[in-house]
Amino acid sequence: MAEPAKQDNTGAVTPKTEDGAAAGPKIGVFICHCGSNIAGVVDCGKVRQAAEKLPGVTVAKENKYTCSDLGQEEIIKAIRENGIERVVVASCSPRLHEPTFRKCIERAGLNAYLLHMVNIREQCSWVHSQEKEKATDKATDLVKMGVSKASMLQPLAAREVPVEPVSLVIGAGVAGIQAALDLANMGFKVNVVETQPSIGGKMAQLDKTFPTGDCAICILAPKMVELARHPNITLLSYSDVEEVKGHIGSYEVKVRRKSRFVHEDKCVGCGLCAEACPVKVDNEFDLGFGQRKAIYVPFPQAVPLKYTIDKENCLHFKSGKCLLCAKACSNQAIDHKMQDEVITLKVGTIIVATGYETYVPMRKGVYKYWEFDNVITGLELERLLNASGPTGGHLVRPSDGQVPKRIAFIQCVGSRNKKINKNYCSRVCCMYAIKDSQIINEHEPKTEVAVYYNDIRAFGKGFEELYHRVREEYGVEFIRGRPAKLTEDPNTKAITIRAEETLLNKITEREFDLVVLSTGLIPSPGSEKIGKVLNLAVSPDGFFSEAHPKLRPVDTAIDGIFLAGCCQGPKDIPDSVAQAKAAASSAAAPMYAKKVWIEPLTAVVDQELCVGCGLCVELCPYGSPELVPGEKGGMKARAIEALCHGCGTCAASCPQKAISPMQFTDTQIFSEIEAALHEPTKKQNGKKKAEAEVS
Amino acid sequence: MKEVEKVFIGGLKEELMEDKVIDESQLAPGFAEEIKKYGGKDVMTCLQCGNCTGVCPISLKIDYKTRNIIKCCQFGLKKYILSTRWVCATCYRCYEHCPADLNPAEIMIALRHIAVREGIIPPFVKTAATNLVKYGQSVRPDEEIDKIRRELGLKPVHTHDPSFKSVIREIQVLVHASKYDKLIGIQEEVKV
Missing domain, CATH: 1.10.1060 (Fumarate Reductase Iron-sulfur Protein; Chain B, domain 2)
Structure with missing residues (x-):
């Protein structure tokens, strides 16, 4: 057959003879250059020429950017004019543009699932940039496999499911609070679950915020109160999410309401019970510096202002006696026999805002946190500076209660350290050390402050200005070097830091009264549990990973579940709030539309082949298949479509091969394999021997 | 300095x-x-x-x-x-x-x-390497060391032992086979 005359390298192919085309559906192949991302490595012209010769291929074209308007128009034109029935797009990962091209072919009247994407960017040109010829061969093979599979594609129908206009926010720190308020203000019902007795999270523990020096609780408390009073919000404090089932639109969530041993509806927060309680223990909220009773509120501004009995330390639970608190309560709110309660919520979307924990220095570490009294962490310093903290905002050192005159900060403790597998920057430590050095000087003027740093990262709005101000106004000294050794004077309890001042090229030894370790941020312990319950993906650093680092920063890989705040990675308060607002608006979209389309890529069980062994029921991570009595007797498996994620675990494990995941059926996959193995072009590359072996 | x-x-x-x-x-x-x-x-x-x-x-x-x-x-x-x-x-x-x-x-x-x-070898490295080939250890056993050992009630250094000769021989073979002597530029003739 003569090649048609072409004006450029993107021309159409003369359709094959009718005999050739009649064998299967007409296939169109569209090869994307992706600028130079693909075309810079793969010879797209060669790939197109090879594609033209494949059985069933009626149109093969190249585009600089297939995803652009022009590129899409060309696909639509080919469908309308050439009668293309299956579309193969060889470009980037389907994760990026599958939805784009599905919509595109749907516009031309084709079923959206008659599209197959061949990844010749991430899986070819990007990884083989040094071997252009081999990359071209591989791209050709991948296209051949794709065309072979495309001929097997069957139309599928996406399902529309209703979306419950109710959201669940897990975690009520500043991010969770903001997300809940935004959704509630849009008119959606919101359930907020917080594991602690009070909402507020880590921000409630902080003294001032950088770079403006706003009092943290002063700006947070109004939001906490607003959340508690909002008619659209149900606050479930001191509760844990135990189980989540379902899919976007209708998640079924089991929440354990841990027993406070105090009836929330009766408690007025007067505090008579705490006065009567004889047990004193360290207050976790003050990180062990202050004390609380066994019946307590963690801090004065707590929301809800309801007391909680700490079962571990309560005398009644230890000896069966006491009950002084119950006697003191004039409202009969206290009930030592109270039990945990498990409630079920039905929600359409979920926002995860489980926050962070601060890094705890190692027991036998270099910085002697556990050995020297006057070595504290940044968060402990926040409590010591805080007006409602254990010292009433009076900065003293732990060893003797004296005011420290020389204070050192050590940066990057628990961050940027490959040795302890914390390779990331915690993003807030530079700025909180700088902010604290300002506050220290406001509390006690002329305090000598030195910051031992590796790099100062003052990247945010107003950060650099604050960095400048502390040097200008307070003479805060910045020493570039990571301390090597800390020694304590046994009499004065002063600490000598040995470090190389790398900019001076000198080893320095300086004495300080108080050393503050600027500890980094790590995923909160609750995150791991929630991650398992929700099947969320986790990045190597332990934080939840977003669906796309740039374009889907608040989405997760699971539809209807969104991320907000530090559970996704360390960030400061403005960034947490911004992400919370973004998560709220993303969660609102399907709830406002009240319906959502679910992919039909689920598992289908062949009732004839199934023997009802139940292996799939055991293995499914989403609880989708169930055993039901079959029409002709015996038990048969059936996939509950709404729960199925199409992961294929059941299909791979089924001993009868009775289960097929749609669009990944055995016939489709085998057709790809066959196309890969029976390729005449391989002979041209001197691979005759290899081919002889496989065939 | x-x-x-x-x-x-x-x-x-x-x-x-x-x-x-x-x-x-x-x-x-x-x-x-x-x-x-x-x-x-x-x-x-x-x-x-x-x-x-x-x-x-x-x-x-x-x-x-x-x-x-x-x-x-x-x-x-x-x-x-x-x-x-x-x-x-x-x-x-x-x-x-x-x-x-x-x-x-x-x-x-x-x-x-x-x-x-690249041939940048400080003299003391050369000396130590030569000692290794000659005496089987990089620090040359001398009278001074023997004297201190005697005073401390320790046995003489084992390199004085005639049986240590075979050890030295083994080291020499290895040094020669690995071309270590050429690399360092050891003057001592190694007879294999």
Whole structure:
């Protein structure tokens, strides 16, 4: 057959003879250059020429950017004019543009699932940039496999499911609070679950915020109160999410309401019970510096202002006696026999805002946190500076209660350290050390402050200005070097830091009264549990990973579940709030539309082949298949479509091969394999021997 | 500069002082790769935090900055540091503390490999190597040591034992087979 005359390298192919085309559906192949991302490595012209010769291929074209308007128009034109029935797009990962091209072919009247994407960017040109010829061969093979599979594609129908206009926010720190308020203000019902007795999270523990020096609780408390009073919000404090089932639109969530041993509806927060309680223990909220009773509120501004009995330390639970608190309560709110309660919520979307924990220095570490009294962490310093903290905002050192005159900060403790597998920057430590050095000087003027740093990262709005101000106004000294050794004077309890001042090229030894370790941020312990319950993906650093680092920063890989705040990675308060607002608006979209389309890529069980062994029921991570009595007797498996994620675990494990995941059926996959193995072009590359072996 | 510093760390300080400006002519491209070839980890990952200098026991005695040497490696300032880094006792404390998970001690060893191959061998290294071939150990047994040992009630050094001759012989065979003698330029004739 003569090649048609072409004006450029993107021309159409003369359709094959009718005999050739009649064998299967007409296939169109569209090869994307992706600028130079693909075309810079793969010879797209060669790939197109090879594609033209494949059985069933009626149109093969190249585009600089297939995803652009022009590129899409060309696909639509080919469908309308050439009668293309299956579309193969060889470009980037389907994760990026599958939805784009599905919509595109749907516009031309084709079923959206008659599209197959061949990844010749991430899986070819990007990884083989040094071997252009081999990359071209591989791209050709991948296209051949794709065309072979495309001929097997069957139309599928996406399902529309209703979306419950109710959201669940897990975690009520500043991010969770903001997300809940935004959704509630849009008119959606919101359930907020917080594991602690009070909402507020880590921000409630902080003294001032950088770079403006706003009092943290002063700006947070109004939001906490607003959340508690909002008619659209149900606050479930001191509760844990135990189980989540379902899919976007209708998640079924089991929440354990841990027993406070105090009836929330009766408690007025007067505090008579705490006065009567004889047990004193360290207050976790003050990180062990202050004390609380066994019946307590963690801090004065707590929301809800309801007391909680700490079962571990309560005398009644230890000896069966006491009950002084119950006697003191004039409202009969206290009930030592109270039990945990498990409630079920039905929600359409979920926002995860489980926050962070601060890094705890190692027991036998270099910085002697556990050995020297006057070595504290940044968060402990926040409590010591805080007006409602254990010292009433009076900065003293732990060893003797004296005011420290020389204070050192050590940066990057628990961050940027490959040795302890914390390779990331915690993003807030530079700025909180700088902010604290300002506050220290406001509390006690002329305090000598030195910051031992590796790099100062003052990247945010107003950060650099604050960095400048502390040097200008307070003479805060910045020493570039990571301390090597800390020694304590046994009499004065002063600490000598040995470090190389790398900019001076000198080893320095300086004495300080108080050393503050600027500890980094790590995923909160609750995150791991929630991650398992929700099947969320986790990045190597332990934080939840977003669906796309740039374009889907608040989405997760699971539809209807969104991320907000530090559970996704360390960030400061403005960034947490911004992400919370973004998560709220993303969660609102399907709830406002009240319906959502679910992919039909689920598992289908062949009732004839199934023997009802139940292996799939055991293995499914989403609880989708169930055993039901079959029409002709015996038990048969059936996939509950709404729960199925199409992961294929059941299909791979089924001993009868009775289960097929749609669009990944055995016939489709085998057709790809066959196309890969029976390729005449391989002979041209001197691979005759290899081919002889496989065939 | 102390005598010991001159012997062990060469003229790093003076050379740095002499060169007012460092331009490309003084840099050795691909130096970081060369270090990798001889067993050092990627020096480019060093954060220059100075923790290694701070923990280095040698730095207590003489002006020796581990971080400085790694910086020179990153920069390709081969000429400053090949004259060479024999002072490192390879105690691995720097490795223990390094947040970038580099191993400065092994980089020092790699630098020695490179230096020797370029013929930059301090005299004491040559002496030690010659002793190894001659006496089977790098420190030459002498009267002084024997005297101290006698006073402490210790047996004479085992190298005096006639049976140790075969050990020396084995070492010589190995030295010859691995061409170590040629590399170091040992004068002693090794008869195999």
